[in-house]
Amino acid sequence: MxxxxxxxxxxxxxxxxxxxxxxxxxxxxxxxxxxxxxxxxxxxxxxxxxxxxxxxxxxxxxxxxxxxxxxxxxxxxxWKDGYPIMPADPYERAQARFWASFADDKCNAAIYLVFTETGEAQREVVREAQQCLKTLEKALEGKKFFGGDTVGYLDVVVGWYTYWLPIIQEVSGTSVVTHEELPLMKAWFDRFLAVDVVKETLPPRDKLLALNKARHEQLLST
Amino acid sequence: MxxxxxxxxxxxxxxxxxxxxxxxxxxxxxxxxxxxxxxxxxxxxxxxxxxxxxxxxxxxxxxxxxxxxxxxxxxxxxWKDGYPIMPADPYERAQARFWASFADDKCNAAIYLVFTETGEAQREVVREAQQCLKTLEKALEGKKFFGGDTVGYLDVVVGWYTYWLPIIQEVSGTSVVTHEELPLMKAWFDRFLAVDVVKETLPPRDKLLALNKARHEQLLST
Missing domain, CATH: 3.40.30.10 (Glutaredoxin)
Structure with a gap:
């Protein structure tokens, strides 16, 4: 049943x-x-x-x-008659899927290493993560969101960066997304975090920070 | 321009x-x-x-x-009015994408190791590749092709197994897809290779075999 x-x-x-x-x-x-x-x-x-x-x-x-x-x-x-998440145009859809795949395959791996590496190795992976996000930033040029004027598929896929990455930075003592290095990305962080749906659904920051601190300590002690 | x-x-x-x-x-x-x-x-x-x-x-x-x-x-x-590659139903589309992602992420990696490993390690990765393909085979149950009665998205994505895998087996001296271990997959290999579009487009087997033999020798000598 x-x-x-x-x-x-x-x-x-x-x-x-x-x-x-x-x-x-x-x-x-x-x-x-x-x-x-x-x-x-x-x-x-x-x-x-x-x-x-x-x-x-x-x-x-x-x-x-x-x-x-x-x-x-x-x-x-x-729910195809509701809010459009994917772009309507086949070429724009393919581009959104390409950048989502690029972010998941390349940038997420680099960001994970920022969390797990230390010292000179960490400085190197911070640069790699920045380079990856710099490439991804091209998909934001001239736009408010990756989806254009409103949140779309790629915003949904990479939106976690806006909330989880500052926590990763705080725990690991790094600065990946700065106004100097990634101005479009940084501005998008603020815009995405101000979206009602996003504000309604994010887990409590203090709880997420505490858990990530504990995980980080555990990783570094093994 | x-x-x-x-x-x-x-x-x-x-x-x-x-x-x-x-x-x-x-x-x-x-x-x-x-x-x-x-x-x-x-x-x-x-x-x-x-x-x-x-x-x-x-x-x-x-x-x-x-x-x-x-x-x-x-x-x-x-070219949405032509031959339908993706299933029409959203749930079936999601299933096809899931299996394509599973094959690309898991099975392809296992198959690559069959090509590069030797000895006991190779026997282990052959078992892993078989296990992966056994899981994928579930998507073929009761069907002629992954797409149903005709070739669809998942057939296009994993279709290379039918031609490249026998070459990998020949070069590495292994048997991954056998009638005993993977009966549905083995029968699909034959059906897929008999499709006109497939027959028209495959590269010459002798040339592909020679290149893969040369690569294999190079890998094992380093």
Whole structure:
């Protein structure tokens, strides 16, 4: 018997899971949220995503979908008369997908290393992360958001940078996104964080900071 | 001044570039093909794909698109009245994208290790590749092709296995896709290789085998 409605399996600390929540909020679609304990995943999560066993998972009328970017595209297609997340033009869609893939494959890896490296190695990965974001910044030129005048697919995919990256910087004692190095990106951080949907959904900063501090100490002590 | 028409920058040996050719053939779209020398990339390739500098790149009326899976989706959207590559249903589309991402992220890495490892380590990665393909095989259950009765997006994405994997097996002295271990996958190999568009576009087997033998020897000698 299929469950009716919309359910999101996430984890409050996950920057991938929040993409799904942002997409649903943009569409104005209500959902039930299940917060997973990644050390003790629920049977429901494992049943809905037996292949990768990861959050986020969206369950829509009993049918599960995994992988955050795929879920965001699904939400845009399943509620196609609502707020448009993907660009309408095929070429613009391809560009948005290209930059999303570039950010996930290249920039996220560099940002993760900023969190885990120290000393000279850290200075090097900070430069690499900046270089990656500098390349990504081209997709912002002449625009308010990556999606143009309003938040779109690429904003949803890289939006976590605006909230998680300052925390990573604080914990690791680095400065990656500065007005000097990445002026368009920095200005977009402020604009994105002022969007109502974003403000409504972000986890508490103090709690996120404390968890990331604890993780960082644990990483450096091993 | 934008170039008119459709141009593909590929490399005859690349299993990613042939995805773009298959998608265009399925749509019946003619194109100019530029074969790149990866040791000496053309200025045109570097201009069209300055970010990753990789093939394949599709240039449509002067506008470049990179990344094979993104290009295939673009082709389906830009020539939307032709042969349908993506499933029409949003949920089926999400499933096709999920399996494509799973294959590219997990199975391709395992298959690459079959090519590069030897001895006991190789036996282990053969088992891992089989396990990955066994998981992927679920997407074939009860169907002729991954796309159903006809070739679709996922067939285009993983179709290279049917031609490149037997060559990898021959060069590395392994058996990954056997009738005993992967019966649905093995039967799909034969069906996919019998598709006209596929037969028309595959590079010469003897040339591909010779190149892969040379690469394998070079890898093992370093």
């Amino acid at each position: 299929a469950e009716k409605g919309v359910k999101v399996f996430g984890m409050w600390v996950s920057p991938m899971a929040i993409r799904v929540e942002w997409a649903l909020w943009l569409k104005g679609v209500g959902y039930e949220y299940v917060d997973e304990d990644l050390a003790n995943k629920s049977d429901a999560l494992l049943r809905h995503n037996p292949v990768t066993k990861k959050v986020p998972v969206l369950v829509h009328d009993g049918k599960p979908i995994a992988e955050s970017t795929i879920i965001v595209e699904y939400i845009d297609e399943a | 934008a170039e008119k028409g459709v141009k593909v920058f590929g490399m005859w040996v690349s299993p990613m570039a042939i995805r773009v050719e298959w998608a265009l053939w399925l749509k019946g779209v003619g194109y100019e093909y530029v074969d790149e020398d990866l040791a000496n990339k053309s200025d045109a390739l570097l201009r069209h794909n300055p970010v990753t500098k990789k093939v394949p790149v599709l240039v449509h009326d002067g506008k470049p698109i990179a990344e094979s899976t993104i290009i295939v989706e673009y082709i389906d959207e830009a």
